[in-house]
Amino acid sequence: MPFVSSHHAEIYYEVTGSGPAVVLAHGRGGNSASWFQQVPLFGERYTVIVFDHRCFGRSVCDPTHFDRAYFADDLAAVLDAADLEQAAVVCQSMGGWTGLRLAIEQPERVSALVLSNTTAGVSTPAADRAIAKARQAFAEHGISASALAPDFPSRAPGLAYLYAQISGLNLQVNDNLHSKSPASTSAEELASLKPPTLLISSDKDTIFPPEAIREIGGLIPGADFVQLPEAGHSPYFETPNTFNDKVCAFLNRHLG
Numbered sequence: 001m002p003f004v005s006s007h008h009a010e011i012y013y014e015v016t017g018s019g020p021a022v023v024l025a026h027g028r029g030g031n032s033a034s035w036f037q038q039v040p041l042f043g044e045r046y047t048v049i050v051f052d053h054r055c056f057g058r059s060v061c062d063p064t065h066f067d068r069a070y071f072a073d074d075l076a077a078v079l080d081a082a083d084l085e086q087a088a089v090v091c092q093s094m095g096g097w098t099g100l101r102l103a104i105e106q107p108e109r110v111s112a113l114v115l116s117n118t119t120a121g122v123s124t125p126a127a128d129r130a131i132a133k134a135r136q137a138f139a140e141h142g143i144s145a146s147a148l149a150p151d152f153p154s155r156a157p158g159l160a161y162l163y164a165q166i167s168g169l170n171l172q173v174n175d176n177l178h179s180k181s182p183a184s185t186s187a188e189e190l191a192s193l194k195p196p197t198l199l200i201s202s203d204k205d206t207i208f209p210p211e212a213i214r215e216i217g218g219l220i221p222g223a224d225f226v227q228l229p230e231a232g233h234s235p236y237f238e239t240p241n242t243f244n245d246k247v248c249a250f251l252n253r254h255l256g
């Protein structure tokens with residue numbers, strides 16, 4: 001199993017397929033296994049990289065070294081280990097902090113950026129309200145319950161169960177796992193963002209509602225925005241066909 005060292009952590013990653021590189025960066029409720037409905041499809045056309053953020057899944061990191069300030073460097077280390085100069089980065093929720101900061105700090109390494117259901121460390125009035133609400137929801141209901149549409153467990157009980165099981169593999173993740181750094185991104189940094197960017201939101205996302213994502217998209221010149229029906233906070237998991245179609249169309253347009 002491949003690991004790469006980065007800032008007091010051993011980051012686990014996997015590489016599948018061939019072609020232009022695409023990285024999938026998971027959220028706080030997931031890990032590299034969360035992308036089982038994307039990797040086989042994307043791997044038909046792209047080199048697909050999945051990884052576990054520090055303290056998640058199979059990555060080895062003492063919780064005292066959990067800090068979003070390391071996320072971009074962790075991903076850069078994965079790209080180096082996989083011998084890739086550049087990749088498109090598809091980010092879900094917490095993964096947005098990773099992809100956006102890498103695109104700002106090392107724009108030559110990011111060929112395209114997808115920010116799905118994430119405020120990505122950007123501070124706007126709507127985003128700040130959403131973050132405060134999300135913290136309360138996590139504390140009251142847990143990550144797994146908050147990350148899906150309210151009616152998803154009744155519509156797809158097996159998948160809802162699987163989501164909780166995948167999330168449960170993050171043995172070091174609990175309410176006490178917090179970043180030391182705010183990892184905030186300014187409006188000025190967004191205005192100078194280089195890679196083509198797609199923002200995705202969902203009708204039933206109770207963590208980061210569409211208005212928060214749309215507000216951030218308005219700060220990124222030329223950014224595309226799509227709002228997906230039916231799904232909650234995790235459209236890649238809840239409505240994978242629709243999510244995959246939108247992401248693949250965007251990647252095909254910009255990666256060839």
